[in-house]
Amino acid sequence: MSVAATETDLAQRVLELVGAGIEAEVTVERHALSLTRFANSYIHQNVADETTSVRLRLHADGRTATTSTTVLDGLDDLVRRTVDAMRLAPADPTWPGLAPPAPLTSTGNLDEETAAASPDERAARVRAFVDQARGLDAAGYCRTSTTRVVYANSAGQHLSAARTSAAMDGIVRTPTSDGLARLAAVRLADIDGAVLGARAAAKARAGADPVELPPGRYEVVLEPAAVADVLQFLAMYGFNARMVLDRQSFLQVGEAQFDPAVTLVEDASQPDATAIPFDVEGTPRKRVVLVDGGLSAAVVHDRRTAARAGGGAESTGHAIPGGASFGAIASSLRLLPAEGPAPVEVDGPAADSSVLALVAGVERGLLVTDNHYTRVLDPRTLVVTGLTRNGVWLIEDGVITTPVRNFRFTQSYAQALGPGAVLGVGTRAVEQPGPWAESGFVAPALRLASWNYTGGASG
């Protein structure tokens, strides 16, 4: 019996146990995660787990309950407990119904070699990264994960998909600076520890002995890691239909709220996407153009927000676990890069030649590698505070001149990308592993007219 058949069997068995007269959906997910972590240039944590979980959601007589378990020899008990909970649960007047049958256009991007990757393969990439530090301290991780999911419901929808994800995220450290390199991909074979280690080391060395500059508004070039942070907040607070319906989002569909250089697309069907191509409600993920040449064009929906929005709105396939309280979130957001020559590796702190091209246009500003510990002050204005991290440099007359100590910023992410605010877009967009989720966002570098730094490293 194949692995997929086993998951399908589990799902069908649970549906049969539920029986007739109850709307039911079941998700069986098999997830294998391996993560090799290093610090002070050695592997200090090295973990793996393999988990199969069953999630069951039932609805009848206006009441809903959701349960999950990893105890697979207790499925009868799971169904009984879920039915009991549903019968006793308070009313659920906004139940949107189950997802109807709809086909997938993609069954996910799975690389069998990545799924079978050994601890030694991850350790070899760590060794290569550490060797490129050439005596400096290195820290980070190399991760592989595989997810196989089967979804089935009593309305006749049945989907299965699988995906792999590989990522490496590391820093090299001098006593006064850190330098970063990070990359995610479907295939572990696309992750080169030596290339990433060399880039991180170059940044760390170029960032040593930074000077402190006064806070204030600076023109900036944000590298992809920092841009991915901006995209994450746009996904959570901007293009989330629930936030829009609640008037907690700045977004107004149909208005030119972004610079014409900005086109944002949610697309899990791309060959480099690492997300499962359907959501927890069993809706296939649709390709959604969220911003089209600066025009706010759409939001992402789950079934509840689509029903609430009315007017023919449909789920775009972006429900998340617990989404009834938080809404719908993009899973594969990508900011489209500018057209131009393929970037190449360069000497010095810039990530590549595409970043250097953006730097060349800056009379006085900052090159920022990464943002850190970013939190929203008010979702409506999307004002976010956080700090720079892993390398900041002063740009003068188009040239990177001086490493700079970290700043604290307090900046509206919506305004940062507003009309007239984007002065350049990089020509290479790469997936950045997310800080928590295994699927990250695809981002190029950006040159922005202004970023509000409200404090220096010393306060």
Add this chain to the structure above:
Amino acid sequence: MTQFDVATAAVEAALAAGARYADARVMHRRSESMTARNGEIEELSQDEDAGVGVRALVGSSWGFFAVPDLGRDAARRAGERATAIARASATVPGPALDLVDVEARVDSWASACEVDPLGVALSVKGDLLTGATAEAHKAGADIAEGLYQVWDTRKWFVSSQGHRIDQHIRESGAGISATVIGDGETQRRSYPSYRGQYGTRGWELVDELDLSAHAARIAEEARALLSAPQCPAGETTLILGSEQMALQIHESVGHAIELDRILGWEAAFAGTSWLDLAKLNQLRYGSELMNITIDPTIPGALGSFGYDDEGTPATQRFAVRDGIWVGTLAGRDSAAVAGLDYAGSVRADGWARLPMVRMTNVGLLPGPHTLEEMIAATDDGVLMDLNRSWSIDDKRLNFQFGCEIGWEIKNGKLGRMLRNPTYTGIGPRFWGSMDMLSSEIVSWGTPNCGKGQPGQIGHTGHPAAAARFQNVRVGVRG
């Protein structure tokens, strides 16, 4: 086959495969949560998970493997896989590694619980949340939300040194919030804090909160905030309420004293610490009013337990005494590396995750004042409470926090309500300016502390009281 048998099989297999030390935790957890909004239930979720996680040490290198299958063969394979992973770690090895000594105990421990939180009828729980959120909505909240979460965790720990410990920990918590939408901004008030109050207690904790009694007030305050003046920008005297103090302690003390951060083990993600082990027992962290303990023995506090996930018994210890840094949150391996003789602060958020250094209950001992005395003694300042946003740098020095509400203080009296209050500072400078501290301690529970890769969510406790600080920069805006 008992859970201890499963854990023992995993440990024995790891040793047979070549590990010089191994431990295993079998865990079984049931959890339940419900959310409500504007008088209607949004989501009811009940979850269960069980499995075994095995940790193996080969030379100076660790490996960890976890599976949900609690059969003997699966446990043995997990022990072997953990050892194989440790061997891969050894290809990029660190310095020689020891574990500080911990007495190998055979024991059981359970948290106190008056009302089993999973035994309370769903209808009762639902009525509580729908009633409170309906009341807040009626009183003016555009979005009134309520939440409860409960966990029932059993764990069985076995080590190759002879530990055999089982624990049963029940945790409960709940809260409500009221959000109003203004012209271009939102305002929020919560009770008792945004995600609520949590502890290692039963449903009695939730009953005592009396959510409905506070629903109308938070809605009215949120509405009033929309037209309140902005918190002024500048340096002033700042008084923080106990809930915001809990967050201040968590972020600028709790994480800073984690020994794994101090040793650089979290450098690439959560970050390091401004603390230097060479300055332990000498460094001034704050004023003499600052006495902070690491204390997992506090009955009912969210970070309490009988033993940590390495089998170290819960013990109270000072982190800061009379303003001087004197202690860390440590594990058996990190303590040995640092030359310390104690551990006791290592936990995992489930069977599938590696135990790591985590806060337990990290909080203040009471001071000599009251909040009323602080206000009366302040000519010009701001009072802030209930956290709304939090951000701190990777060394746990440079922070900026936002609160839900502020009030100006003029001539010893509370004045106008202030909206969008924020403050920023540098840890030791800020703590050094604390010149008044209340005696009214509340052990706040934080159920959402993120750390580690893969990410883990920790439950921590923070005894805290209102305090006053001098020359603090407030009113930072974008």
